[in-house]
Amino acid sequence: MALALLAALAGAVVQAATGFGFALVLSPALFAVLDPAEAVTALLVLGAALSVLVLLEGHEVRPRLLAPMLVAALPGLALGALLLSLLSKEALQVGVGVAVVAAALWQLWHRAARTLPASVAGVLSGALTTSISINGPPLVLWLEGEGIRPAEFRATLAAAFLALDVVGAALIVSTRGSAAVDLEAVGPLLACVLGGYWVGALAFRRLDSERFFPVVLALVVCTGIASVLAGVL
Numbered sequence: 001m002a003l004a005l006l007a008a009l010a011g012a013v014v015q016a017a018t019g020f021g022f023a024l025v026l027s028p029a030l031f032a033v034l035d036p037a038e039a040v041t042a043l044l045v046l047g048a049a050l051s052v053l054v055l056l057e058g059h060e061v062r063p064r065l066l067a068p069m070l071v072a073a074l075p076g077l078a079l080g081a082l083l084l085s086l087l088s089k090e091a092l093q094v095g096v097g098v099a100v101v102a103a104a105l106w107q108l109w110h111r112a113a114r115t116l117p118a119s120v121a122g123v124l125s126g127a128l129t130t131s132i133s134i135n136g137p138p139l140v141l142w143l144e145g146e147g148i149r150p151a152e153f154r155a156t157l158a159a160a161f162l163a164l165d166v167v168g169a170a171l172i173v174s175t176r177g178s179a180a181v182d183l184e185a186v187g188p189l190l191a192c193v194l195g196g197y198w199v200g201a202l203a204f205r206r207l208d209s210e211r212f213f214p215v216v217l218a219l220v221v222c223t224g225i226a227s228v229l230a231g232v233l
Contacts, residue, residue, distance in 0.1 A: 001185070004029040008192035012050055014219070016200025019054075019154040020136035020161075021219050022047055026189075027133055028230050036084060037172060037180045043133040044169040045186055046193050051162035053197045060155040065146060069122040069139070070163055076126020077164070081171050083131045090231040097227030105221070116142040125160070129168040134227060135161070140219075154204065 004026070011025030023043050030039040055061070116124075121142035128135040139160050143153050172180050 001033055001188075004033055004185070005188060005192050008046065008189045009196040012193040012196025013200040013203070015047075015050055016054060016197045017203035018200075018219060019157040020140055022050055022193075023134045023136065024219065024222065024226060028226065030185075031230070034182060034185065037176050038182045038185070040084065040130065040133045041169055041172050041176075041180045042182060042186050042189065044129065044165040044172070045181070046189055047133070048162055048165035048169070049190060050193050050197060051158040051165065053194075054158035054201075055155060055162065057201065058151065058155060060149075060152045061159045062146075062148060062152055062156045063159075065118065065143070065148075065156060066159055066163075069118040069125075069142065069160065072119040072122025073126030073129075073164060074167075076123040076128075077130050077168055077171055078126075079123075080127040080130030080168070081175060083127065084172075087131075094228050094231035097224040097229075097231065101221055101224035101228070116145065118142060125164060126168075129164045130171060132227075133168075135164055137224065150204075 007026045007029040011022040014021035014025055026046070027039065027043055030042055033039075034042065116138055121138040124138040125135040128138070136157075139157055143157060148156070
């Protein structure tokens, strides 16, 4: 559990600084100490808390961008919950990882191209939310293609995460029962998330816009590679 606490701290720093990456850092540690449903639910609850902190900083969310994505995410959330119960964690991690790396590399080579429309990003992120909780890459690739400012990117991404995490956690608990929530694990992890947020928020203020998106896309690639490795090892 000590590794999970350290990962929660590091993941919160990364997400507060760049807009995403929390689940990337924390999920391997949580899947190692909790069963899949407990791990996903914990990640969603902690991710929602982290998103609230980011949103309290300002009001630069782009609601017109969010609305169509969130509508498209609803069937994806249900699909992800089904996949969580039917497929092995390893199969999901490998498939998602390959797709994420391919999409990120395409975006790096074609910066002007809109890699994902809002509808596709919504379905994919919804399915990833309730299956393995790593729902950032489709949203990142979609928002990065919209060409918005880093502050808007970070706030809009936080709003998307908050909505998906809350609905996703509620869906899992409604189908799995209260046993899907390990309160003894969530409490200490939440304390680490709060500490990591303050460090990451300070780092965000020091990242200029020219460096921001290359850093974010590099994290997308890391997300995919980590997912593949976790699935095959």
